[in-house]
Amino acid sequence: MTVKITSVRKKLKKPESSQQSSDETNNLSTSLDKNVQTITEALGSSADIIFRHFTFKKGYHVKVTVIYTDGLINDNTVQNNILDNLMVETKKTSSVPPHVDLFEYLHQSFLRSGEIEIVENFDDLYNNVLSGNTLILLDHYAKCIAIDTRGWQERGLEEPTTETVIRGPKEGFNETLETNLALIRRRIKDPNLWIEKKIIGKKSQTDVAIVYLNNVASENVVHEVKTRINGINIDAIIEGGQLEELIHDGFYTPFPTIYNTERPDTAVAGLLEGRVVIVVDGTPFVLLAPALFTQFFQSPQDYYFQFDISSFLRILRYVSFFLSLLVPSVYIALTTVHQEMLPTPLLITLTAQREGVPFPAVVEAFLMELTFEILREAGVRMPRAVGSAISIVGALVIGQAAVEAGFVSSSMVIVVAITAIANFIMPNYNMSIPVRLLRFAFMIIASMLGLIGILFGLIALTIHLCKLRSFGVPYMAPLTPLQGEEQKDTILRLPWWTLKKRPGFMSKKNVLRNETPKPQPESPSN
Known part of the structure; x- marks a missing residue:
């Protein structure tokens, strides 16, 4: 079976009468000069659009124009395979075999390129020339030849910056x-x-x-x-x-x-x-x-380490998810609504730390969380040389100064620090963003209803997640609906020899992917 590669161009539908007149004006003319004038006017005489003119004198006397966009083409391909060959052919006394159509000769025999397309309207012509292709227009022909010569400068393959791993491939995608x-x-x-x-x-x-x-x-x-x-x-x-x-x-x-x-x-x-x-x-x-929800807690290196190490790291990520989401709200609930649930020595310690703090615990938590979010964004926007230094020094200085000034308690600084560190453990940055937003909602609920409010918030969050779909697949699969076979690679990652099938909730086709038997250790020789 060959690889299926198709290209689809999207166009707006127009009424039939206007569509016919539009097609007539959009089609190329048999006059080369008229086509070049139309292209020049449409592209605004842009300096990076290069026009090269030639003439097949002997036998045909046909004018030829080559058009390409400087900076988007491979210079060697255009110069060696197209321009040099055309200039050599135009100087030959018998450049084209007799009784052979010049356009077909250029299209079928003369040009040496992997991808060659015939273009008959200006829309496709503009798209080709602005995509890095080279166009050859001939006088007396209402069509042209588009040659794939794309070769702009691109960034080399580098290590991914957002998904770093200790073990695994170090190359990432680029912009091409x-x-x-x-x-x-x-x-x-x-x-x-x-x-x-x-x-x-x-x-x-x-x-x-x-x-x-x-x-x-x-x-x-x-x-x-x-x-x-x-x-x-x-x-x-x-x-x-x-x-x-x-x-x-x-x-x-x-x-x-x-x-x-x-x-x-x-x-x-x-x-x-x-x-x-x-x-x-x-x-x-x-x-x-x-x-799926569970996919955002899985790292590529989970499949490159031993299964027991990978399973431990996955459990750690799920624990960190709940820590990042609930630690500030639980702290607010225990110190504001449910003080009787704290051991007496701990309650006395927390009360002594909060002595002199002018704000309630929820306002204190909001101030610290907002301050840390500002520092986080500042560290991202600052130049790399000073970004990390600004965020670390800012957190230390502001945190210490806030405690000494009596605006916040030292225990609140610890809570915010634990929350921030737990948030950074997410393998995918996209999952950490909703956790940061929901954290503030849980803090508000905890200040009003305490632990009961947190419980209701978790129930509402679970219902919301279970209602979500991703292209028809339940977002919480395979946790709900629960599928026992799929739990081998969800919260835990069992050994490779146990992962016989692909995820059944994704597709029912060709589910078997691994037939490797369980390794059997050799018995010691006598």
Whole structure:
């Protein structure tokens, strides 16, 4: 089976009468001079649009114009394979075999390139020249030849900055679509890896690739992804986050329902489980759908370490999730509403620390949490050389000064520090953001209703998560609905030889993925 690669161009529908007249004005003319004038006017005589003119004198006397965009093309390819050959051919006394159409000769025999397309209208012509392709226009022909010569400067493959691992591949995606697809193809050499390309954005004409394993991914999920992407009608897609917001589920939830990663191994692992990968040109982050709640607590290195170590780290992440979400609210509830639940020595210690603090515990917690959020954002926006220093020094200085000035208690500083550290343990940054937002809601509930309010808040949060869907798949699967077979790789990660099947909630096709038997230690020789 060959790899399926298609390209879809989206166009707005017009009335039939206006559509016919529009097509007539949009088609290329047989006059080369008229075509060049139209292109020049449409592109505003832009300095980076290069026009090179030639003439086939002997036998034909046909004028030829080569058009390309400087900076978006591979200079060597254009110069050696196109311009040099054309200039040599134009000087030959018999440049074209007799009784051979010049256009067909250039298209079929003369040009040496992997991808050659015939373009017959100005819309496709503009899209090709502004995408880095080189166009050859001939006089007396209402069509032209588009040659793939894209070769702009791109960032090299570097280690991902948002998903660092101790053990595992160190290369990440970059901003070039073809490079990112090659990184995926290099890891999955299966003819069932299908790639479909689409062009999104009336102004940006952004290339978007939908990647999936045809014999693994659910047909319903693939169809839903294509339907949502085809329904996008927007001027420009600059980054994958825009596309994510246009197609994701749960518009009234802070939780992400599409997973994003800049690691090729994570994208490949998602493909092998039946997910669909969406690659957007111009961003190093690819999107994975469907995305599940448990997926955001799994790190790529979980599958590179021993299963017992990986299971311990996963449990630690779930514990840190609840610590980051509930520690400030539980502290407020115990010190404000349920003081009788604290041991007497601890209550006396906390009361002594709060002596002289002018604010109630909830206001104190809000002030410290907001201060830390400001420091966190300042550290992100500051230059790398001073960002970490500003955040660390700012936290130490402000925290110490606030305690000495009597604005907050030292115990509150400890609570905020534990909360912040627990929040950083999330493998995916997208899951830490809703936790930061919900933390403030739980603090308000705890100040009014105490532990009972926290309990009701957790019940409401659980119901909300269970109602979410990601491209038709339950967001909390396989925890609810509970699937025993899938628990081998959810909260715990059991040995590889036990992971026989792919996740059943993703797809019912080709579920068997591992037939390796359990290792049997050799008996000692006598």
